Amino acid sequence: MTAPTADQRALARLEALADRLTPDVARAWLRAVRQIRDAATLSAIERAITTGDVEAALEAVFGGPHAVAALNGVGDALRAVLSTGGAAWARDLPPVPSPRPGGAAIRFTFDVLHPAVSATLASYRAEVLRTMTESLREGFRAAIAAGIEAGVNPRETARQVRSLIGLGEHDVQLVASFRRQLETADRTALTRTLRDRRYDGPLRRAAEGGKALTREQIETSVAAYQRRLLAWRAETATRTATLDALRLAQDSVWDQAIADGRVTADRITTTWVTRLDGRERPQHHRMHRRTVRKGEPFRDPATGRVWRRVGEGDYNCRCAAVTRIWPSGELAARAIEDRNARPSPLG
Numbered sequence: 001m002t003a004p005t006a007d008q009r010a011l012a013r014l015e016a017l018a019d020r021l022t023p024d025v026a027r028a029w030l031r032a033v034r035q036i037r038d039a040a041t042l043s044a045i046e047r048a049i050t051t052g053d054v055e056a057a058l059e060a061v062f063g064g065p066h067a068v069a070a071l072n073g074v075g076d077a078l079r080a081v082l083s084t085g086g087a088a089w090a091r092d093l094p095p096v097p098s099p100r101p102g103g104a105a106i107r108f109t110f111d112v113l114h115p116a117v118s119a120t121l122a123s124y125r126a127e128v129l130r131t132m133t134e135s136l137r138e139g140f141r142a143a144i145a146a147g148i149e150a151g152v153n154p155r156e157t158a159r160q161v162r163s164l165i166g167l168g169e170h171d172v173q174l175v176a177s178f179r180r181q182l183e184t185a186d187r188t189a190l191t192r193t194l195r196d197r198r199y200d201g202p203l204r205r206a207a208e209g210g211k212a213l214t215r216e217q218i219e220t221s222v223a224a225y226q227r228r229l230l231a232w233r234a235e236t237a238t239r240t241a242t243l244d245a246l247r248l249a250q251d252s253v254w255d256q257a258i259a260d261g262r263v264t265a266d267r268i269t270t271t272w273v274t275r276l277d278g279r280e281r282p283q284h285h286r287m288h289r290r291t292v293r294k295g296e297p298f299r300d301p302a303t304g305r306v307w308r309r310v311g312e313g314d315y316n317c318r319c320a321a322v323t324r325i326w327p328s329g330e331l332a333a334r335a336i337e338d339r340n341a342r343p344s345p346l347g
Contacts, residue, residue, distance in 0.1 A: 007273045010320040017088060018243050021081045025238040028077035029132070032070035033166035033230070036136070039066045040165060045144075045158035054144055058137055061165065071133060074238075075125045079112065081242050082121050086110035086249035093253070096263070096325050106262045106325075108253055116259030117252040124248055128241050135168050135237070142172040150176070163223070166230050178225050182218045194232060196224035240316050247321060251309050254294060254323060266329030268294035269336055271322045272310050284311070284319055291339040293332060294323070 004012070040061045048057030061067070087110050095105035112121055143164040147157030164172055181189035185206035189195065199221045206213050213221075251270075257263050274280050274288035283300055292298055298307045311317030326332040 006322050007320075010273055010322045011275050011318070013088075013092065014243065014246060014320045015318065017085055017246050018239060021084060021246070022235070022239045022242045025074065025077040025081060025242050026234040028074045029234050029238050030166075030230070032074050033136075033234075035070040036061065036067050037162060037165040039064070040162050042155070042158045042162060045161050046154045049144060049148060049154040049157050049161075054141060057144070058140060061140060062133060062137055067133075071129050074132065075129050078125050078128060078241060078245055079121075081245040082124075082249045082252075083110075083112045085246040086112065086253055089246075089250040090253050106257070108257055108262075110249070110253050110256060114252075114256045114259070116255050120255075121248070121252065124245065128245075132237065132241075136166065138169045139167045139172050140165060142169040143167075146172060146176045163226060167226070167233060171229050171233060174229065175222065175226055179218065179222050182213055182221055185212060192225065194225060194228040196221065196228070199224070236316060240314075243317060244312060247310055247312075250321060250323070258294070263325055264329070265294040267326050267332050269324050269326065269332050270294060270310070271324070271339065272298055273320045273322050275318045275320075280318075281314070284314070284317065287319070289339055291336050293336060 044060040045057050048054050090108040090110040093108045095107050097103075097105055112118065140161065143161040144157070147161055150157070152160070164175060167175065178189060178192060178195070180186070182203065185203065187203070187207040189203060190200060199217065202213055202217055203221075205211070254263075254268055258265050258268075269291050270293075271289060271291045272284075272287045274284045276285065276288065283303065283305065286300060286302055287298060290298055290301075298310065299305070307313075310321040311319045324335075326335060
C-alpha cells in the first residue's frame with residue numbers, strides 16, 4: 001500500500017480537525033442566536049416596522065451588552081479551535097535538525113498567549129465576530145423588508161421577524177418564498193431539500209385541487225423549514241470560520257518558532273494544496289502547488305488576487321498548507337522558483 005503524500009496528509013489532517021472542532025463552534029453560534037432572539041422584544045421590532053426606523057431596532061437587538069455577551073461565546077469557541085488546532089499542528093511536526101553542527105534539534109510548540117501571535121489571533125477573533133454580526137444584521141433588515149412587503153400587520157410581522165433572527169439575507173428570502181409556495185399550494189415547495197417531509201401530504205392534496213392548507217399547517221411547515229435552515233447556516237458558517245482558524249493556528253506555530261529563534265523565515269516555504277476532486281473553485285485549482293516564502297502572500301497569477309494565507313476568508317475552503325524548512329534560504333528560494341515555474345493545473 002502506497003504511503004500518503006505530504007499533500008494528502010495535510011488535507012486529511014485539516015479535514016479531521018475541522019470535523020472534530022466545528023460542532024462546538026456551531027453549538028456556540030446557535031446558543032448565541034437563541035440568546036439574542038430571546039432578548040429581542042416584539043414591541044421594539046413592531047415600533048421599527050410602524051415608524052420605519054429599522055436602525056433603532058437593529059441597535060436594540062444586536063447592539064446591546066446581551067448581544068455582545070452572546071457572541072463572545074462564539075469567540076471563546078474559536079479561541080479553543082486556535083488553541084487545540086495549534087497544539088495539534090505543533091505535535092504533528094517532527095523535530096528538525098539544527099542547521100548548526102552539533103546543535104539541538106528544533107522542536108515546535110504553540111501557545112495562544114505567545115507575544116508573537118496573540119495580537120494576530122485576537123484580531124482574527126474580532127474580525128470573525130464582526131462578520132457574523134453583520135450577517136445577522138443583514139438578515140434582520142431583510143426580514144423586516146419582507147414583512148412590510150407582504151402587507152402583514154406590524155405585530156404579526158414583528159413575530160415573524162424575531163423568529164428569523166440568525167438567518168442571513170438570502171435565507172430570509174428562501175423562507176419568504178417557501179411561505180408563498182405553501183400559501184398558494186405550489187408543488188415547487190416539495191423540491192426544497194430542507195423541508196420537513198412529514199408535512200408533504202397536505203401540500204400534495206392541496207396542490208391537486210383539494211382543501212387549501214390551513215394557517216396552522218403553513219406556520220408549522222415554515223417553522224420546521226426555518227429550524228433546518230438555521231442549523232444548516234450554523235454548520236456552514238462555523239465550518240468556514242473553523243477551517244480558517246485552523247490554518248491561522250498552523251501558520252502561527254511557525255511564527256512562534258521564528259520569534260523564539262528556532263528557525264529563520266527565509267528557510268521556510270509554504271505550499272498551497274488544493275483538494276482536486278472536481279468541487280474546487282477554478283481559482284483555487286490554479287493555486288494548487290503555488291509556493292511562497294514564509295510571511296509572503298499568495299497571488300493568483302491570472303487575476304492578481306492576494307491571500308495572506310491559504311484560502312483566507314473563502315467560504316468553506318478545504319485547501320491546506322504544506323510548510324517545509326530548507327537547509328538554507330538559498331535552497332528555499334530555488335524551491336519556490338522551481339515550483340512556481342511549473343504549468344498551472346488548468347493549463
